[in-house]
Amino acid sequence: MAAPFRVSASRSSGYTPAMLRFITRRVLLTIPVLIGIVFVVFAVARILPGDPCKAALGERATEARCALFRERFGLDEPIPVQFGIYLSDLSRGDLGTSISQGVPVSDMLVQRLPLTLELTFFALALAASLGILLGVAAAARRNSAVDVATMVGANLGISTPVFVLGLLLIFIFAVVLRDTPFVLPPGGRLTAGVTIIPLTESWGLTELEGPLRIVVDFFSNMYLLNSLITGQWEVLGDALRHLILPAVALATIPLSIIARITRSSLLDVLGQDYIRTARAKGLSEQRVVLRHGLRNAILPVVTVIGLSLGSLLAGAVLTESIFGLTGLGRTITDAVLARDYAVVQGLTLVTAVIYVLVNLIVDISYGYLDPRIRLQ
Amino acid sequence: MQRWRTFSILVALGLVVAACTTTSTSQEPSGSAEPSTPESMAPFVATSYPADGPADCAYGGEFSQITAVDEFTVRFDLCYPDPAFLAKIAFTANAINDTAWLEANMVNHLILARPNGTGPYKFKEYVRGDHITLEKFDGYWGDAAIAQEVIFQWNSEAAARLLALQAGTVDGIDNPGTDDFPVIEGDANLALEPREALNVFYVGITNTYAPWDNELVRQAVGLGIDRQRIVDNFYPAGSTVADYFSPAALAYASEGAAWPDFDPTAAKAKLAEAGFPDGFDTTIFYRDVVRSYLPTPGLVAADIQNQLLVNLNIRADIVVQDSGTFIDNSSQGLLNGLHLLGWGADYPDTSNFLDYHFNNPANLQFGTIDSSVSDAIAAGGQTLDPAARAAAYGDANTALVETVPMIPIAHGGSGAAFRADVAGAHSSPLGNEYFAVMDPGGRSTMVWMQNSYPISLYCADETDGETLRVCEQVMEALYSYSIGGTDAVPQLAEECVGNDDLTSFTCTLRQGVSFHDGSHFDANDVVASYAVQWDAAHPLHIGRTGSFEYFAAFFAQFLNAPE
Numbered sequence: 001m002a003a004p005f006r007v008s009a010s011r012s013s014g015y016t017p018a019m020l021r022f023i024t025r026r027v028l029l030t031i032p033v034l035i036g037i038v039f040v041v042f043a044v045a046r047i048l049p050g051d052p053c054k055a056a057l058g059e060r061a062t063e064a065r066c067a068l069f070r071e072r073f074g075l076d077e078p079i080p081v082q083f084g085i086y087l088s089d090l091s092r093g094d095l096g097t098s099i100s101q102g103v104p105v106s107d108m109l110v111q112r113l114p115l116t117l118e119l120t121f122f123a124l125a126l127a128a129s130l131g132i133l134l135g136v137a138a139a140a141r142r143n144s145a146v147d148v149a150t151m152v153g154a155n156l157g158i159s160t161p162v163f164v165l166g167l168l169l170i171f172i173f174a175v176v177l178r179d180t181p182f183v184l185p186p187g188g189r190l191t192a193g194v195t196i197i198p199l200t201e202s203w204g205l206t207e208l209e210g211p212l213r214i215v216v217d218f219f220s221n222m223y224l225l226n227s228l229i230t231g232q233w234e235v236l237g238d239a240l241r242h243l244i245l246p247a248v249a250l251a252t253i254p255l256s257i258i259a260r261i262t263r264s265s266l267l268d269v270l271g272q273d274y275i276r277t278a279r280a281k282g283l284s285e286q287r288v289v290l291r292h293g294l295r296n297a298i299l300p301v302v303t304v305i306g307l308s309l310g311s312l313l314a315g316a317v318l319t320e321s322i323f324g325l326t327g328l329g330r331t332i333t334d335a336v337l338a339r340d341y342a343v344v345q346g347l348t349l350v351t352a353v354i355y356v357l358v359n360l361i362v363d364i365s366y367g368y369l370d371p372r373i374r375l376q
Numbered sequence: 377m378q379r380w381r382t383f384s385i386l387v388a389l390g391l392v393v394a395a396c397t398t399t400s401t402s403q404e405p406s407g408s409a410e411p412s413t414p415e416s417m418a419p420f421v422a423t424s425y426p427a428d429g430p431a432d433c434a435y436g437g438e439f440s441q442i443t444a445v446d447e448f449t450v451r452f453d454l455c456y457p458d459p460a461f462l463a464k465i466a467f468t469a470n471a472i473n474d475t476a477w478l479e480a481n482m483v484n485h486l487i488l489a490r491p492n493g494t495g496p497y498k499f500k501e502y503v504r505g506d507h508i509t510l511e512k513f514d515g516y517w518g519d520a521a522i523a524q525e526v527i528f529q530w531n532s533e534a535a536a537r538l539l540a541l542q543a544g545t546v547d548g549i550d551n552p553g554t555d556d557f558p559v560i561e562g563d564a565n566l567a568l569e570p571r572e573a574l575n576v577f578y579v580g581i582t583n584t585y586a587p588w589d590n591e592l593v594r595q596a597v598g599l600g601i602d603r604q605r606i607v608d609n610f611y612p613a614g615s616t617v618a619d620y621f622s623p624a625a626l627a628y629a630s631e632g633a634a635w636p637d638f639d640p641t642a643a644k645a646k647l648a649e650a651g652f653p654d655g656f657d658t659t660i661f662y663r664d665v666v667r668s669y670l671p672t673p674g675l676v677a678a679d680i681q682n683q684l685l686v687n688l689n690i691r692a693d694i695v696v697q698d699s700g701t702f703i704d705n706s707s708q709g710l711l712n713g714l715h716l717l718g719w720g721a722d723y724p725d726t727s728n729f730l731d732y733h734f735n736n737p738a739n740l741q742f743g744t745i746d747s748s749v750s751d752a753i754a755a756g757g758q759t760l761d762p763a764a765r766a767a768a769y770g771d772a773n774t775a776l777v778e779t780v781p782m783i784p785i786a787h788g789g790s791g792a793a794f795r796a797d798v799a800g801a802h803s804s805p806l807g808n809e810y811f812a813v814m815d816p817g818g819r820s821t822m823v824w825m826q827n828s829y830p831i832s833l834y835c836a837d838e839t840d841g842e843t844l845r846v847c848e849q850v851m852e853a854l855y856s857y858s859i860g861g862t863d864a865v866p867q868l869a870e871e872c873v874g875n876d877d878l879t880s881f882t883c884t885l886r887q888g889v890s891f892h893d894g895s896h897f898d899a900n901d902v903v904a905s906y907a908v909q910w911d912a913a914h915p916l917h918i919g920r921t922g923s924f925e926y927f928a929a930f931f932a933q934f935l936n937a938p939e
Contacts, residue, residue: 049698056921057921057923057925058839058925064938065923068938069921069922072922099921100831101831102832102921103488108504111504166536170543174540174543175539175543185543185545186536186539187529187536187540188506191545192527192546192821192823321531321532321533322531322533322536323536325505326506
């Protein structure tokens with residue numbers, strides 16, 4: 001009952017060692033998970049029906065030509081040998097080369113992941129902030145018009161297919177509102193003709209190479225970050241405008257879920273004895289709800305946000321397709337269809353690593369938000 | 377906020393400091409093409425391939441030797457006559473590269489991302505996953521491009537492409553959805569350009585199985601399927617009933633007898649005459665793969681099943697096979713029944729349709745082809761004389777109607793759409809819309825949205841239309857296809873003349889042509905561009921996959937192909 005009031009005290013006593021042990025244990029647990037992922041992804045890619053040669057060269061490709069193709073990409077080796085080569089390459093940080101596009105998977109990652117990260121974080125920020133706000137408003141005014149409207153909206157949001165919502169948003173904001181100040185672009189990352197100056201150019205590092213080049217290019221491809229830190233304001237505005245519709249489409253389902261979870265969790269907490277005590281102390285309703293209620297109701301919301309972040313990273317295929325964005329999800333989908341093993345393996349592994357890291361952060365945040373967890 | 381600001385500064389500082397300690401080298405190519413080697417000032421030395429004399433034609437391919445006769449003359453010596461030679465060399469996969477560019481950029485794969493052609497547009501940038509920008513080439517030998525830049529974007533969703541066009545963020549789109557054709561036609565701000573089909577969907581019959589070995593049975597089925605109904609119900613606007621096996625856009629395609637009209641009464645009579653008044657049991661095989669010639673395979677299979685039952689009392693089971701299995705089984709003649717298959721043009725010549733299917737001993741999908749068909753097709757492939765070719769292919773078409781190795785059903789159409797103010801807008805049967813002649817309403821940039829991204833920009837080793845379309849703006853071949861059409865017309869060659877038996881073609885090249893990097897075009901570039909594709913043992917026979925599919929499809933076999 002008194003737990004919420006012990007939080008600040010526990011920060012200064014026993015917080016660091018307990019949290020360190022907790023974090024260390026969680027980090028160590030991720031290692032076997034990642035090893036398992038490497039095995040499973042490699043195996044699943046090979047189990048997929050279909051021939052990479054026919055997928056790449058077409059259905060009329062002769063067996064002789066396919067033999068050459070397999071030899072060139074090492075697909076003629078026994079599966080265990082292929083796996084050994086894959087592990088060896090992986091240990092050197094080499095994710096392989098795309099069969100279908102002939103470019104290193106790491107290059108594709110540098111090109112595609114920044115878009116996915118921007119879109120995901122933009123969408124999740126929207127979903128989390130609005131979802132929590134609406135959930136709190138609905139719980140604080142239970143059975144009011146606000147509550148009903150929020151829950152009806154949340155149900156609509158969950159049940160509307162992203163495909164339909166995306167096209168509807170484009171139709172309204174790009175076609176119907178075309179000649180108004182509210183017009184928004186229907187897709188892509190930048191308006192045709194607007195170009196972003198890479199960080200290497202802005203910073204005079206065009207001769208840079210190696211891993212650092214990859215890092216700089218990666219951040220360079222995060223258009224919002226790049227334009228922000230290099231002061232390309234026109235590009236920043238354009239990139240932001242291009243992110244709005246896909247982010248709204250992508251955010252709708254997690255927003256609805258977060259709003260519902262926040263509401264139900266907060267309602268549960270607001271019925272607790274310590275809330276009654278807080279009210280009895282004469283605290284304002286706003287302070288009771290936000291300070292004492294929301295803090296204790298937020299744990300399941302954080303869980304949902306973490307899960308949403310993971311699924312949004314590689315699961316935004318439909319949104320990316322509608323808005324003509326080539327992020328991780330669409331790239332992996334294309335690679336599966338093309339039986340492009342290297343890309344499927346590489347990008348899935350990276351997605352899994354991100355997912356594991358996000359879950360790690362969520363787990364750690366549990367310890368931060370609820371002292372009982374870290375003390376256990 | 378304060379934490380974020382501090383973090384941002386630290387990240388930026390870290391990157392700068394780390395970068396300053398690093399040395400430099402190459403990077404992913406971008407920007408306009410730069411010369412890879414200095415322009416040679418040495419006198420022209422003519423080359424030939426193979427350098428030591430003609431190849432032994434026993435290797436099975438079409439070329440015997442390619443010779444730079446002088447700086448602006450090239451001779452192709454062939455192992456067998458080829459009346460479609462000009463149509464083949466006009467294809468984008470046979471575009472000409474600068475010799476030095478090939479040598480400098482093939483082994484390191486830079487050529488995949490950095491094309492250097494002679495076309496009206498030159499490559500500017502490829503932002504993978506987003507767009508490609510081409511810019512006007514001021515040194516172009518022909519009529520200058522109208523728009524200063526062409527930007528290629530892509531979106532796999534037809535509805536999203538149309539919305540982008542309606543929103544005015546793009547000037548043209550490829551392949552609007554079939555349901556969107558009326559929407560485009562009804563919008564004064566848009567213009568629809570239907571694309572003539574260069575494909576065919578047919579019902580194949582393997583005549584080595586009873587009762588399909590009976591010509592009357594095949595003729596009965598040929599009469600008993602309502603092809604118009606199939607086109608009306610399952611094909612997009614712009615599609616047509618196939619009166620001939622080859623699409624009407626091709627020369628000589630519509631010579632001879634057309635396929636007879638649907639006539640269920642005559643069909644039943646034929647079947648009774650064949651000894652099957654009560655029909656029989658059979659199987660319809662297909663693969664569930666969408667193609668422009670067969671956009672709804674399952675529905676069409678079910679409709680044909682229904683038509684056979686209603687019109688002829690033929691009871692057919694439907695068997696769906698994996699695509700690879702189906703193709704293998706059909707080409708080996710293992711499908712006892714009817715099979716649903718089609719063909720899209722590799723190059724715009726009737727021989728590409730008729731030869732592969734009906735004069736090709738390796739293709740057993742129709743069982744035994746009657747000599748009246750194969751002989752006529754062979755005759756059409758021995759001459760460039762239009763009258764003789766027309767007569768030969770007319771005989772072949774008539775023989776197909778009589779012997780019914782298959783039933784041609786449809787030519788599947790598609791289209792492109794543009795903003796109404798785009799002057800010079802057109803669609804091409806080959807999908808090679810030529811943007812240099814389009815004026816995007818006075819705007820400086822023409823923005824085109826297609827279904828997908830280009831895989832690489834070295835199109836000798838690419839096959840998909842989305843990739844080839846980009847190359848077609850940048851690269852040029854000895855011949856090209858007429859704008860919006862299929863006729864082979866001179867491009868980098870002023871003309872190519874064949875000898876009497878069509879086993880040698882001599883091309884006179886255009887003079888004063890420059891590549892985008894400033895190097896000059898000559899006959900050795902032609903020899904080199906073909907040699908890297910032709911010879912599997914050539915050190916530059918690399919490309920993206922190394923398969924050079926179109927070269928193999930056009931010219932039969934690689935020199936020094938591995939066993």
